[in-house]
Amino acid sequence: MSASVKTLDKTGWSVAALRREARHNGWKAKAAARKVWEASEAGEAYRDAYNRHPLCNALDAVTDESMERSRAPRYRLKVRTFPTGHAEAVVTTEYPDPLKTLDRAIRRDLRHLDFKWEGGRDENVERAVRRASQDVRLKCKAMGVNSLWTLTFRENVTDRQAVLRCFDQFRRRVVKVLGDWRYIAVLERQERGAWHVHLATHALPSRIVQGDVRVKSWDVMRAIWRSAAGEFGGNFDEAKKQKRWSKGARPIQGAGAIARYIAGYVAKDMHESELGQKRYSSSRNIEVPPAYTAVFDAADETMRALIELAYAGVGERVASTWFNSNRGVFFIETDDSRSFRPPPSEPVH
Missing domain, CATH: 3.30.70.1910 (Alpha-Beta Plaits)
Incomplete structure (x- = not known):
C-alpha cells in the first residue's frame, strides 16, 4: 500500500517565509551539484591544482601555541564622522581562523577552475544588497x-x-x-x-x-x-x-x-x-569620509568597554543604537538635525 504524498499548502506563507524556503532549496541543489562536480574530471583537476598551490602547506611549520593565539577572539571598532556633524560607530566581534583565511586565498587564486553554481542567485543578491545598502x-x-x-x-x-x-x-x-x-x-x-x-x-x-x-x-x-x-x-x-x-x-x-x-x-x-x-x-563627487578603525584583543578589552568607547567616539547627540548579542555587533549613530530629541535610554545588556 503506497503512502499518498501531500503537497504543502503555501497559500498563507509570507514573502519572507517563501524566500527562506527558496534559499534552503537553493542550498540543497547547490550541494547536490557540487557533489557531482567533485566526482568529475574537473573536480579532480581542481583538487590537484589546490594541493600544488604554494600556500597549501604554509601553516605546517606554525606551532600549536601560535595557532591558538591567532585564533583568539578580537573586537574591531570603526568610527566614522561626517562633515555635517553626524557620526556613527560599530563594534564587531571577530573569530579569526588562519586555516579558513588561507583556504579563501587559495580559492581566490583558483576561482577559474573552481565549481561554478549557476543557480546561486540568492547568495549573490544578499552580498550585493549589503554592498549597495551600505x-x-x-x-x-x-x-x-x-x-x-x-x-x-x-x-x-x-x-x-x-x-x-x-x-x-x-x-x-x-x-x-x-x-x-x-x-x-x-x-x-x-x-x-x-x-x-x-x-x-x-x-x-x-x-x-x-x-x-x-x-x-x-x-x-x-x-x-x-x-x-x-x-x-x-x-x-x-x-x-x-x-x-x-x-x-x-x-x-x-x-x-x-x-x-x-x-x-x-x-x-x-x-x-x-x-x-x-x-x-x-550625484557625482559625493565623498564619504574614511573611518577610523582599531582592533582589540578580547583578552585585553570587553564588549562593554568598547561600547563605552563607541559612545565617546560619536558624541552626546545619540539618536539610535542597536546590539545583536548573537553576532556580537553593536551600532550607534548621532542625529545632526536641529530638532533633535534624544530617545528614551535603554540599558545595554
Missing part, C-alpha cells in the same frame, strides 16, 4: 540629506526602463533650475506592479526665482516631473524631516534616519528584481 547609507550621511522626494505616476507604469528614462529627464531639468543639486535616487515597486521614485536630497526653498518671478518651489518641481512623465502623468511630493515617513512611533529625523529609509528601498528592489540592473543613481 553605499547608499554612507552617501546619504555624507550629503547630510534632510528631505525625501517621491515621484509617482498617474498611470500604472510597470516598465522599469521607462521610469528610468522619465527620471533622467527630470534630473537634467532640475539641475538647470537648482544648479548644484545633489541626490540619491532609488526605485520602489508597489503591490500593483507600478514603479515610483524616491530621492534623498536637501529640502527645497519655499520659493524659486524663474526669470524675474518668485514661484512656489513645489509647483516648479511638480511641473518638471509632469513634463518628464509625459503621457503617464505624475505627481511630486516632498517630505521633510519633521514629518512622519513611516508607521513608526517616532518621526524620522536627520540624515541617519533618511539613510536607513532609502537604503531599505534599495534592498527591497534588489530582492524583487533581476540581477544586473542599476539599483540606484546618485
Whole structure:
C-alpha cells in the first residue's frame, strides 16, 4: 500500500517565509551539484591544482601555541564622522581562523577552475544588497540629506526602463533650475506592479526665482516631473524631516534616519528584481569620509568597554543604537538635525 504524498499548502506563507524556503532549496541543489562536480574530471583537476598551490602547506611549520593565539577572539571598532556633524560607530566581534583565511586565498587564486553554481542567485543578491545598502547609507550621511522626494505616476507604469528614462529627464531639468543639486535616487515597486521614485536630497526653498518671478518651489518641481512623465502623468511630493515617513512611533529625523529609509528601498528592489540592473543613481563627487578603525584583543578589552568607547567616539547627540548579542555587533549613530530629541535610554545588556 503506497503512502499518498501531500503537497504543502503555501497559500498563507509570507514573502519572507517563501524566500527562506527558496534559499534552503537553493542550498540543497547547490550541494547536490557540487557533489557531482567533485566526482568529475574537473573536480579532480581542481583538487590537484589546490594541493600544488604554494600556500597549501604554509601553516605546517606554525606551532600549536601560535595557532591558538591567532585564533583568539578580537573586537574591531570603526568610527566614522561626517562633515555635517553626524557620526556613527560599530563594534564587531571577530573569530579569526588562519586555516579558513588561507583556504579563501587559495580559492581566490583558483576561482577559474573552481565549481561554478549557476543557480546561486540568492547568495549573490544578499552580498550585493549589503554592498549597495551600505553605499547608499554612507552617501546619504555624507550629503547630510534632510528631505525625501517621491515621484509617482498617474498611470500604472510597470516598465522599469521607462521610469528610468522619465527620471533622467527630470534630473537634467532640475539641475538647470537648482544648479548644484545633489541626490540619491532609488526605485520602489508597489503591490500593483507600478514603479515610483524616491530621492534623498536637501529640502527645497519655499520659493524659486524663474526669470524675474518668485514661484512656489513645489509647483516648479511638480511641473518638471509632469513634463518628464509625459503621457503617464505624475505627481511630486516632498517630505521633510519633521514629518512622519513611516508607521513608526517616532518621526524620522536627520540624515541617519533618511539613510536607513532609502537604503531599505534599495534592498527591497534588489530582492524583487533581476540581477544586473542599476539599483540606484546618485550625484557625482559625493565623498564619504574614511573611518577610523582599531582592533582589540578580547583578552585585553570587553564588549562593554568598547561600547563605552563607541559612545565617546560619536558624541552626546545619540539618536539610535542597536546590539545583536548573537553576532556580537553593536551600532550607534548621532542625529545632526536641529530638532533633535534624544530617545528614551535603554540599558545595554
